[in-house]
Amino acid sequence: MSITHxxxxxxxxxxxxxxxxxxxxxxxxxxxxxxxxKRILDAGRLAPSGKNLQPWTFIVASSPEMQEKIYPCYSRDWIQGAPHLLIVKGTRSGAWHRAKDGYSSLETDLAIAMDHMILAAAAEGVGSCWIAAFDRDLLYQALDLTENEEIFAFTPLGYATDDYQPVPKTRKTLEEITVFL
Ligand SMILES: Cc1cc2nc3c(=O)[nH]c(=O)nc-3n(C[C@H](O)[C@H](O)[C@H](O)COP(=O)(O)O)c2cc1C
Structure with missing residues (x-):
């Protein structure tokens, strides 16, 4: 890892x-x-989306009351150390649908917005962790969501503890995953 700033x-x-x-x-x-x-959220705001419909809402849960409601949705205790939880919520009817076959860009749109914010957080020295292994039903109850709404991921936001050791990156090689035609 090269950090030169x-x-x-x-x-x-x-x-x-x-x-x-x-x-x-x-x-x-x-x-x-x-x-x-705000700069992190603005990176999400500027993300591309199908037909530029921006079918998202960014929920920042920082109050202990709201966080207490969300914790049961994700069973790992470490999540409770984060000062903020950032949830990217989408609206099904607000996303672009491809006319010919009905494909919805919602999941892609929300993933791009989340990735923009996660990278923006890293640029600011703020830690994050993509969370998808949550209990969908409990999260829907906690946030009072309707069937028109969808959440694919949320992330804690905050500063890593001084002793935090990132898991070393294990990735396939470029040769394994690239085809030049
Ligand atoms: C779609 C998706 C879902 C994930 N869900 C979880 C999760 O529920 N809990 C968790 O601790 N990490 C989760 N992760 C993080 C991955 O485990 C992590 O990105 C991967 O192991 C690579 O490590 P790195 O992010 O440190 O590079 C998820 C990542 C993605 C992209």
């Missing part, structure tokens, strides 16, 4: 994608400052 932040895009990692240990008492949070 004077503040220990990734200096360019390639450093950023190498530096980003799933953080599963957070400083509970170190909330992300509002201006940093």
């Amino acid at each position: 004077e503040n220990n932040l990734p200096a360019n895009f390639h450093d950023l994608v190498r530096a980003r990692c799933s953080v599963r240990s957070y400083k509970r008492d170190a909330p992300v400052p509002d201006d940093v949070l």
Whole structure:
């Protein structure tokens, strides 16, 4: 991992994608400052979407009351260390549908927005971890969602504890996953 910026932040895009990692240990008492949070959310706002319909809402759950409702949806205790939970919610009827076969871009749109925000967080030195292994029914109850709404992922946001050791990146090689034709 190459971090060359004077503040220990990734200096360019390639450093950023190498530096980003799933953080599963957070400083509970170190909330992300509002201006940093806004820049992260703005990266999601600027994400591309099918027909530019932007079928999303970004929910930032920072209050202990709201977080207490969400915790039962995801069984890992470490999640409770994060000062914020960022949930990307979509509206089925608000997404682009391909006329010929009805394909909906909703999941793609929401994934791109989430990825923009996760990378923006990494650029700010803020940790995140894509969470999809949640109990969908419990999350729907907690957030009072309708059947027109969908959540594919949420992420904690916060600063990693000083002793946090990222899991080393294990990836297939480019040769394994690339075909040049
Ligand atoms: C679609 C998706 C779902 C994931 N769900 C979870 C999850 O529920 N819990 C978790 O701890 N990590 C989850 N992850 C994180 C992956 O385990 C992690 O990205 C992967 O192991 C690579 O590690 P890295 O993010 O540190 O590079 C998920 C990642 C993706 C893309």
